[in-house]
Amino acid sequence: MTNKQITIIEPNAAGLARKGAEIFSRAAKESVDKRGRFAVAISGGSTPRSMHRMLGEEPFYSKTDIFWTDERCVPNNHPDSNFGAAKKDFLDRIPIPKGHIHPLQKGLSPEKGALWYQQKLIKFFQQKEHKFPLFDLIFLGIGTDGHTASLFPGQKALDEMERLVISVKGGDPYVSRITMTFPVLNHAKRIIFMVSGKNKADIVKTIFEFPKARLPAQRIQSLNGTLTWLLDNESASMLSKEHLHEKY
Numbered sequence: 001m002t003n004k005q006i007t008i009i010e011p012n013a014a015g016l017a018r019k020g021a022e023i024f025s026r027a028a029k030e031s032v033d034k035r036g037r038f039a040v041a042i043s044g045g046s047t048p049r050s051m052h053r054m055l056g057e058e059p060f061y062s063k064t065d066i067f068w069t070d071e072r073c074v075p076n077n078h079p080d081s082n083f084g085a086a087k088k089d090f091l092d093r094i095p096i097p098k099g100h101i102h103p104l105q106k107g108l109s110p111e112k113g114a115l116w117y118q119q120k121l122i123k124f125f126q127q128k129e130h131k132f133p134l135f136d137l138i139f140l141g142i143g144t145d146g147h148t149a150s151l152f153p154g155q156k157a158l159d160e161m162e163r164l165v166i167s168v169k170g171g172d173p174y175v176s177r178i179t180m181t182f183p184v185l186n187h188a189k190r191i192i193f194m195v196s197g198k199n200k201a202d203i204v205k206t207i208f209e210f211p212k213a214r215l216p217a218q219r220i221q222s223l224n225g226t227l228t229w230l231l232d233n234e235s236a237s238m239l240s241k242e243h244l245h246e247k248y
């Protein structure tokens, strides 16, 4: 299995969302054709929302299971809930069986919630030969501090190599969170970073051009497939030419 890295730069946020939705649909159709199902993990924050709103009502949803890379420990109807946002943006609209939607938040304590979700992943992926779940597709964002999912700089969560899901505290909003760990994220067949806007240009440059920074987002390394950076002109605006990989 190759581990390839690709950079795609779209002219603007709308183009980025369209490309993201296109990649989502293509990966879904391919996975359902090949494996009879599509297991995807989506991230939170503001960047993926316009992509989620563009996702169409497609037949592959009957064989699709949606998980989250991370969640803030707030009620599902709270404005900071990643599940709540996705529900508004597309989950209430698409033809997906209710049992195929797997929110993280169950009103348990963060640590119990993390263990509960870990069990859910183990059961869903019936892991035998593979120690870690093999998602077909994972979407990630990055923060201006280089965090991804809810894996924040300087936290011991970054060194977790056994657990699939852990609880942490951090980020904006600064709350308890539940997050998938690097081994789970890095075993996905397709990993897509979606990054938009001028305020991310600096951190994108650091991630691409200063590997020694060892930021959480730099520890996303595809072990089983492809890692795609989906940027817009603004977030890619500080990248120097030689650091651009294959460009579509």
Ligand code: 6PG
Binding pocket: 043, 044, 045, 046, 047, 048, 069, 070, 071, 072, 082, 140, 141, 142, 143, 147, 148, 149, 150, 171, 172
């Ligand atoms: C979260 C996210 C987080 C997000 C980045 C970027 O729940 O906070 O999963 O990792 O992707 O913070 O957020 P924005 O897209 O809002 O800039």
